[in-house]
Amino acid sequence: MIRKVWYMILVLITIYLEIMYDSTWMLAMLAFELLLAAVMFLMSWYLKLHIRVWLDMKVPVSAKKQTFEMELHIKNSGVLPVSTVYTILECENRSGGCSEKRIVNESVAAKAEKTITISAKADYCGKMVFSLKKVQVSDYLHLFARKVRVRSQINVNVLPDIHTFPVEVSMKTRNFPVEGDEYEKERSGDDPSEIFQIREFRPGDRMQQIHWKSSARSGELMTKEYSMPCGCKVLFLLELSQKEGGAKRADHFFELAASLCFSMLEAECPHFVAWYDEKEGQIRRHAVKKEQDLYEMLDLLMRTSFYKQEYDVKAAYFSSYPEGTYSTVLILDKEGNLQRDEEDTVTFGEEELKESLSGFVLEV
Incomplete structure (x- = not known):
């Protein structure tokens, strides 16, 4: 805008001098200035139509407080070089609501593509969204600027720190009856639809479990052990209602939830994780059931927005899955309160979570 004003002043001065002195040179100068402005106007449109800008990242995953890199690509398909590509890159933490903007000002040669490496680091975990909010090109005199329509966005999962702690799986949970298509590999059970193993008959075995074909082949009584279904016997509910927002509080919540899930996996305790998606x-x-499932769950969880209303996530869950039965139900809210079977409640503060978990034993 300032360049336009100064250029307009220059044109007005030329017009004034031409009127005052009736000079052919001033008239030629005025014609040149007006023609130059028209050329710059048309050039700005030409450059806009031949510029393409997008973001890219090879592995959109990073650890907290670790520097990661993304690429800003600028491609010029025109025969004229572009002296100025003005870009505003916005970074937003969807979990905590904090955002920042970066300005990138680059040039690119004719028929060329330029790649700019941008480094970033997240102090808090969550879903980081990098998007191009504004891209514009200018003519060589910066008189006219044209916005380039761009829809490029990168989602980066900034993973929380995971702290392990002891988890004691009770006999009630280990022997809790569940239904599933997978079975325990090291323990037998009472599911007659799948045979765990065939072995020699022992005193105390039931006659109904004798495998007659194997007994006839071996000449000795053989009995069959049934399999134990391997399902999710623990339900872990996440309460996403928040009284106060902030990236720090969301970071604490994700870190605590991930640590609880990972520690239960270490104790060979598969579980369901569920939450209410307000959107x-x-x-x-x-x-x-395995570590890959944990990271897939975190990806889904960090896409979900926290909400202000109060929801009974337990009632909502059993309304959606009325057939579910579990040996233990855990509920974690954003304040760091962990409740087990509506009885025990443990609160984990935002400060020094690793130390708080080191002396904690979870029994499921």
Whole structure:
């Protein structure tokens, strides 16, 4: 805008001098200035139509407080070089609501593509969204600027720190009857649909479990042991209602939830993790049976927005999954309160979570 004003002043001065002195040179100068402005005007449109800008990142995952890199690509398909590509890059933490902007000002040669490496670091975990909020090109005199329509966005999962602690799986949970398509590999059970092993008959075995075909082949009584279904016997509910927002509080919540899930996996305790998605208006549930399941669950969880209203996530869950029965139900809210079977409640503060968990033993 300032350049336009100064250029307009220059044109007015030329007009004034031409009128005062009736000079052919001033008239030629005025014609040149007006023609130059028209050329710059048309050039700005030409450059706009031949510029393409987008973001890229090879592995959109990072650890907290670790520097990661993304790429800003600028491609010029025109025969004229572009002296100024003005870009505003916005970074937003969807979990905590904090955001910042970066300005990138680059040039690119004719028929060329330029890649700019941008380094970033997140102090808090969550879903980081990098998007191009504004891209514009200018003519060589910066008289006219044209916005380039761009829809490029990168989602980066900044993973929380995970702290392990002891988890004691009770006999009630280990022997809790569940239904599933997978079975325990080291323990037998009472599911007659799957045979765990065939072995020699022992005193105390039931006659109904004798495998007659194997007994006839071996000449000795053989009995069959049934399999134990391997399902999720623990339900872990996450309460996403928040009284106060902030990236720090969301970071504490994700870190605590991930640590609880990982520690239960270490204790060979598969479980369901569920929460209410206000945007979708439904309960989301994810089975966590191996480490890959944990990171898939975190990806889904960090896409979900926290909400202000109070929801009874337990009632909503059993309304959506009325057939579910579990040996233990855990509920974690954003304040760091962990409740087990509506009886015990443990509070984990935001400060020194690792030390708080080191002396904690979870029994499920």
